[in-house]
Structure formats: C-alpha cells, structure tokens
Amino acid sequence: MQIKEFVSELEKSNKAFDELFSHRSFQTLQKEAYHIRPLRKELSDDYRNMVNYIVTLSGVKQDEFYKKTLEVINNSRKYYADVIARRKPNAPSAKNKENTNVIP
Secondary structure (H helix, E strand, C coil): HHHHHHHHHHHHHHHHHHHHHHHHHHHHHHHHCCHHHHHHHHHHHHHHHHHCCCCCCHHCCCCCCHHHHHHHHHHHHHHHHHHHHHCCCCCCCCCCCCCCCCCC
C-alpha cells in the first residue's frame, strides 16, 4: 500500500546519506594534519637566528646594507606589534608603548 512507497523513499534517502557520509569521512581522513605549535617554534627559532646574525653583521661590518635591513625588520615588528595591540581590547595602545622590541 502506501507503506511500500514510504519504505522505498526511506531506503533511497538512507543510501544517499551513507554515500555522502562515506565521501565526507574519506575527505576528512585524507586531510593532512599539521602540528602548528612545533612549526611556529621552528619558524620563530629560525627568525631569531636570522635577526641575531644580521645584528652581528651590522655591528661587525658597519655596512649600510645591514643597517637598512634592520630598519626594515624593526619597522615590520613595530607594525605587527601595533596590529596585535589594536586587536586586544584591554591592552595598552601602541602609542603608549615606548618599546616594541626594536632591535638596536
């Protein structure tokens, strides 16, 4: 009777759900998982090593190139420190900060 149509519709709907679910499960399993914390630490360490190297070279060689490079790095650091300060609602504004970790 009418139940047969309902059952066939239910079976069709269940089959579509199973296909969709298995497809999404497969996609989820295929995604590569990144461990962000170790990557950030490694990137931060590399950045610090590079900056320390540039600071050392600018002190030893007294070359204008290294001084300009440090100016660019310091400008970028100040810019991002200001961006972060604006994002935090209770943080003091960037104008009130005198030291934003500028490299000499």
